[in-house]
Amino acid sequence: MFDFHATVWYTIVDFAITGHYDLARLGGNTPAKTPRRPRERRFYQQEEKMRRFGTQGRVYPDRHYVVPRTEEIADFIQRVKEGRYIVLFAPRQTGKTTFFRLALETLTTQDTTYFPIQLNFEEYEEYAAADFYASLYREIKKEIERVFRKHRKVPADALVRFLENTTITDHVSMHEFFRKFGERLVYHHNNWQRVILFIDTFHGIPLALENSFLASLRSIYLTDRPYCPHSVCFVSVKSIIQRDMVNAVSPFNIQDAFHLPNFTFEQVRELLTQYADEVGQGFGPEVVEALYKQTVGQPFLVNRLAEILTEEMDILKTELITMRHFSGAYARILQEHNTNFEHLLTHIRRDLRFEDILMRIVSHSIRGVFFDRHNECIDELTTNGVTSKGNDGTCQIANPIYFDYIRQIFGTQLKEIEQESLS
Ligand SMILES: Nc1ncnc2c1ncn2[C@@H]1O[C@H](COP(=O)(O)OP(=O)(O)OP(=O)(O)O)[C@@H](O)[C@H]1O
Numbered sequence: 001m002f003d004f005h006a007t008v009w010y011t012i013v014d015f016a017i018t019g020h021y022d023l024a025r026l027g028g029n030t031p032a033k034t035p036r037r038p039r040e041r042r043f044y045q046q047e048e049k050m051r052r053f054g055t056q057g058r059v060y061p062d063r064h065y066v067v068p069r070t071e072e073i074a075d076f077i078q079r080v081k082e083g084r085y086i087v088l089f090a091p092r093q094t095g096k097t098t099f100f101r102l103a104l105e106t107l108t109t110q111d112t113t114y115f116p117i118q119l120n121f122e123e124y125e126e127y128a129a130a131d132f133y134a135s136l137y138r139e140i141k142k143e144i145e146r147v148f149r150k151h152r153k154v155p156a157d158a159l160v161r162f163l164e165n166t167t168i169t170d171h172v173s174m175h176e177f178f179r180k181f182g183e184r185l186v187y188h189h190n191n192w193q194r195v196i197l198f199i200d201t202f203h204g205i206p207l208a209l210e211n212s213f214l215a216s217l218r219s220i221y222l223t224d225r226p227y228c229p230h231s232v233c234f235v236s237v238k239s240i241i242q243r244d245m246v247n248a249v250s251p252f253n254i255q256d257a258f259h260l261p262n263f264t265f266e267q268v269r270e271l272l273t274q275y276a277d278e279v280g281q282g283f284g285p286e287v288v289e290a291l292y293k294q295t296v297g298q299p300f301l302v303n304r305l306a307e308i309l310t311e312e313m314d315i316l317k318t319e320l321i322t323m324r325h326f327s328g329a330y331a332r333i334l335q336e337h338n339t340n341f342e343h344l345l346t347h348i349r350r351d352l353r354f355e356d357i358l359m360r361i362v363s364h365s366i367r368g369v370f371f372d373r374h375n376e377c378i379d380e381l382t383t384n385g386v387t388s389k390g391n392d393g394t395c396q397i398a399n400p401i402y403f404d405y406i407r408q409i410f411g412t413q414l415k416e417i418e419q420e421s422l423s
């Protein structure tokens, strides 16, 4: 596809480097291109390798600017090594998948005795028990084969036979499977491999199966060590404890909750500096501050604003990114429909009581709302990253972008309320 802006940009760069415009790029009549000179070639090779601010799901260090979250990863790995059953729990688009993949990569590169089985329950919500466990087994088997391939090892014949002749039909046979699989790994492959089970989007598990599934893992955890899996990591938008409270039973009171925070100011600065170092275009210091302040480090929002500034506003790469540009990007993000705002809207519209609370928080004329975590609505809005506790003990909107967005949504209603209070 012809990308006019990119073309114009390359043409300008061409001129800066070679002193010539390549009119063919702009649809001009220049004859066939002459081969590039070495300096030019270097530039274009660099350009092809250039990374971006990622906003479409998980980010990859070779393609995107990535906050390494080194300390959090070290903490997480320590817990895995100790054989804990962890729940990594945070609202939508806060970097759960990216984090746990990076952590896994770091751990298995450091130490090949860890045997990671990675699953995702995203698509199971409507599944019946038999279909769920059949698919679960297929995925586990695929993962086992993948790990052997990655380690350049061949599974022992007995292990292959075991995998071929096994089925998992329910939580009891799943327990049985892990016990036998763990034993065979030890028996046939000299060094003890510690199996780690990672389950992304755990909340996608069919609701009717959740308790028995967790009870089964809990009973593995409570047997004598070594047990298989050695560690389990659930990635979810809800803490399992909270779900248990809803279900009024607690089959999983052994979980180790891992909170994934928003980016700190330093992490935001580091992310923007990666771009500045690579491209040579800086962000003014007040822009870095504003970007952090308006997003409070919410990972998606940070990246989306940076993406608008670096890719969608046609700011020359030779120009410093200033507050004038930032205001433009801010206005633009508030006008768009991105998946993050869609999630936000879904939460707001789910319950009329939510609308009422949010309206009271964003209104300039109504007194604030006390942050009471025992209030079911406030708890749910906070769990989903919409609200948070302010320093004065009141409930506030999680970041200024959400605040402005919510005010926009309630526009007319808010105006009426605010005018009424003036009259
Ligand atoms: N380590 C990181 N460095 C830079 N940006 C990140 C990082 N982690 C997450 N992000 C930003 O957050 C977005 C969402 O990341 P990711 O898909 O990992 O989150 P998630 O919590 O798993 O989302 P979901 O709830 O949709 O499953 C990314 O597209 C990117 O904009």
Ligand SMILES: [Mg+2]
Residues within 6 Å of the ligand: 096, 097, 098, 200
């Ligand atoms: Mg995810």
